[in-house]
Amino acid sequence: MNDQPVIRVNKVSKSFRLPHEKYxxxxxxxxxxxxxxxxxxxxxxxxxxxxxxKKGEFFGIVGRNxxxxxxxxKLLAQIYVPDNGGVHIDGSLTPFIELGVGFNPELTGRxxxxxxxxxxxxxxxQTQAMYNDIVSFAELEPFMDQKLKNYSSGxxxxxxxxVAIRAQSDILLIDEVLAVGDALFQKKCYEYFRELKxxxxxxxxxxxDTGALxxxxxxGALIEKGExxxxxxxxxxxxxxxxxxxxxxxxxxxxxxISDDGHWGSGLxxxxxxxxxxxxxxxxxxxxxxxxxxxxxxxxxxxDIPSPVCGITITDIKNGVIFQSNTLWVKQPLRDMAAGDKVxxxxxxxxxxxxxxxxxxxxxxxxxxxxxxxxAEGAAQFMVTKKQKSHAVINVKHQLTARYxxxxxx
Amino acid sequence: xHLQNIxxxxxxxxxxxxxxxxxxxxxxxxxxxxxxxxxxxxxLFAILYIVFGYFAKFGGNIDHYPVYLLLGIVLWNFFVxxxxxxxxxxxxxxxxxxxxxxxxxxxxxxxxxxxLINLCISLVVVLLFVLLAGIHLRPVVILxxxxxxxxYIFALAVAFFLSALYVKYRDVSYIWELVMQAGxxxxxxxxxxxxxxxQSRLAAKVMLLNPIAQIIQDARYVLVTPSTxxxxxxxxxxxxxxxxxxxxxxxxxxxxxxxRANAKYFxxxx
Numbered sequence: 277m278n279d280q281p282v283i284r285v286n287k288v289s290k291s292f293r294l295p296h297e298k299y300x301x302x303x304x305x306x307x308x309x310x311x312x313x314x315x316x317x318x319x320x321x322x323x324x325x326x327x328x329x330k331k332g333e334f335f336g337i338v339g340r341n342x343x344x345x346x347x348x349x350k351l352l353a354q355i356y357v358p359d360n361g362g363v364h365i366d367g368s369l370t371p372f373i374e375l376g377v378g379f380n381p382e383l384t385g386r387x388x389x390x391x392x393x394x395x396x397x398x399x400x401x402q403t404q405a406m407y408n409d410i411v412s413f414a415e416l417e418p419f420m421d422q423k424l425k426n427y428s429s430g431x432x433x434x435x436x437x438x439v440a441i442r443a444q445s446d447i448l449l450i451d452e453v454l455a456v457g458d459a460l461f462q463k464k465c466y467e468y469f470r471e472l473k474x475x476x477x478x479x480x481x482x483x484x485d486t487g488a489l490x491x492x493x494x495x496g497a498l499i500e501k502g503e504x505x506x507x508x509x510x511x512x513x514x515x516x517x518x519x520x521x522x523x524x525x526x527x528x529x530x531x532x533x534i535s536d537d538g539h540w541g542s543g544l545x546x547x548x549x550x551x552x553x554x555x556x557x558x559x560x561x562x563x564x565x566x567x568x569x570x571x572x573x574x575x576x577x578x579x580d581i582p583s584p585v586c587g588i589t590i591t592d593i594k595n596g597v598i599f600q601s602n603t604l605w606v607k608q609p610l611r612d613m614a615a616g617d618k619v620x621x622x623x624x625x626x627x628x629x630x631x632x633x634x635x636x637x638x639x640x641x642x643x644x645x646x647x648x649x650x651x652a653e654g655a656a657q658f659m660v661t662k663k664q665k666s667h668a669v670i671n672v673k674h675q676l677t678a679r680y681x682x683x684x685x686x
Numbered sequence: 687x688h689l690q691n692i693x694x695x696x697x698x699x700x701x702x703x704x705x706x707x708x709x710x711x712x713x714x715x716x717x718x719x720x721x722x723x724x725x726x727x728x729x730l731f732a733i734l735y736i737v738f739g740y741f742a743k744f745g746g747n748i749d750h751y752p753v754y755l756l757l758g759i760v761l762w763n764f765f766v767x768x769x770x771x772x773x774x775x776x777x778x779x780x781x782x783x784x785x786x787x788x789x790x791x792x793x794x795x796x797x798x799x800x801x802l803i804n805l806c807i808s809l810v811v812v813l814l815f816v817l818l819a820g821i822h823l824r825p826v827v828i829l830x831x832x833x834x835x836x837x838y839i840f841a842l843a844v845a846f847f848l849s850a851l852y853v854k855y856r857d858v859s860y861i862w863e864l865v866m867q868a869g870x871x872x873x874x875x876x877x878x879x880x881x882x883x884x885q886s887r888l889a890a891k892v893m894l895l896n897p898i899a900q901i902i903q904d905a906r907y908v909l910v911t912p913s914t915x916x917x918x919x920x921x922x923x924x925x926x927x928x929x930x931x932x933x934x935x936x937x938x939x940x941x942x943x944x945x946r947a948n949a950k951y952f953x954x955x956x
Binding site: 350353354355377378382394395399 | 695696698699700702703704706707710711714781782783784785786787788950951953954
């Protein structure tokens with residue numbers, strides 16, 4: 277790998293005029309005419325961004341929807357012109373950022389291959405030479421003389437991908453390619469990435485798939501609200517990104533309180549509050565290594581209910597249910613309750629969780645745990661961030677010792 | 687827009703594919719296909735000839751009035767088609783422009799080339815009529831290709847200007863439609879210039895300073911009949927004869943500068 281940067285982004289800013297302020301007719305132009313265009317119409321999408329990408333690097337651009345990462349990619353592709361600063365590219369660049377650009381549904385598969393090829397910079401002869409490879413890679417031999425509009429979306433993507441990978445440029449810009457296609461197609465994509473990596477080509481890659489980013493990218497940049505938050509090794513970038521993602525999620529969810537839509541059950545009891553705090557009662561979004569988690573549930577009886585059972589279920593998206601507990605299983609039966617009675621329960625859990633976001637669903641049922649009175653699906657959330665790495669469900673502090681038995685070396 | 691870029695191998699390949707696509711899509715699904723590019727001018731010609739030649743007797747003192755009329759219509763139609771195609775070309779290809787960086791002028795040029803191909807097909811029909819009418823071709827006919835080139839450059843310049851303007855102001859298409867409707871009467875296409883001449887010599891001269899009028903009259907002169915009134919015949923003044931050319935040159939420069947200044951923002955404005 278060469279240390280020479282092939283892409284230099286230097287203090288780039290970009291703003292757009294807001295669409296509702298955009299005048300597309302002469303009438304509006306005459307009415308709105310102001311010398312020098314009012315500044316109020318500007319929306320800043322990227323602010324003073326700088327980073328370098330070296331030759332042969334796989335560079336990931338990460339950010340939430342609307343963070344400005346796609347605008348950044350379009351600036352790299354020179355589709356947009358920056359307001360300030362500059363983007364310098366050394367070497368040839370694939371000018372497209374999406375699959376199947378220019379595909380026309382009214383043309384046949386064959387005609388579209390030639391058109392798409394021309395957009396990638398191939399002339400008729402060059403496309404002709406690659407044509408059979410393209411078609412067989414896409415596995416579409418019998419369909420090439422049919423119009424593209426009769427293709428399934430999967431077939432269209434296969435054809436587009438098959439043409440796109442012929443691009444011979446030094447630098448490739450890839451936007452969310454993995455979001456489309458079935459498992460088999462994704463496997464082909466990954467193989468193609470590995471091949472690119474082996475050839476030492478420079479790739480700029482925008483994706484939401486943190487797994488793929490972590491596997492293929494060397495470095496990356498995190499963009500949030502138009503600002504460059506972090507540029508560095510991809511693992512750092514992704515860790516920071518997940519943090520931003522989960523903290524905003526937890527904040528949004530816990531601010532909403534318990535909504536009506538998540539509830540189901542016969543209604544003989546009502547869950548009124550779910551709280552997640554530290555054991556001392558401090559509420560926080562994020563729990564670190566040594567911080568136990570206290571879940572408190574308050575419910576009230578709508579009618580007289582004999583010895584109800586109350587429990588919680590904790591889930592995460594990746595593994596599903598990872599923890600369950602209720603008053604029946606831990607043999608702490610509740611008293612009989614009369615209509616209007618309230619009770620608060622507290623669970624204090626050691627923090628065995630791995631890093632991630634967890635959803636707490638409390639429930640109240642009859643004394644046998646059969647008839648559900650109220651179930652509040654995902655009523656509260658909390659987040660765990662641990663320094664210790666693990667890909668498993670739990671992540672606990674543990675001891676590791678290595679004992680060597682050296683051979684007698686004389 | 688650097689010159690070597692305009693002529694680069696890669697851009698020529700792209701231009702070729704875009705023109706081929708336009709042409710394939712144009713008459714797709716119609717049984718007669720390309721024949722429509724012949725039928726349309728012929729049909730218009732038939733109507734106009736019956737109305738203005740037969741009943742209104744416009745062509746009274748003009749030799750070979752049918753061919754004279756047809757040539758005018760064919761050239762005018764090319765201008766209308768090329769400018770209309772050009773006007774919408776950038777906006778219609780918005781999907782492409784938003785996703786890929788390539789020289790934008792290729793889109794405008796590709797639209798005009800489709801129109802140029804249609805013009806060539808129509809001119810074959812005109813030549814057929816010239817022969818049928820027994821018109822004797824004079825050596826001066828070698829000037830015809832130059833007039834076609836002049837017309838093409840004029841139409842292309844207008845197309846460049848309108849296409850960039852249309853990205854910003856969508857009213858342009860309606861305005862241009864009106865201009866073209868008025869233009870068919872402001873140009874001596876159906877109404878012979880001699881009718882205008884009978885009213886006012888000055889009006890006729892001004893009318894012929896319009897490059898389109900000058901080109902159509904000159905084309906009729908070199909191909910159909912030497913009795914056509916051309917700009918040179920009316921003025922005998924070289925300064926006024928080069929006025930249409932100067933108009934075209936100024937327009938080409940203005941259009942190129944305007945298009946160039948706006949092209950980099952097409953992706954966000956389109």
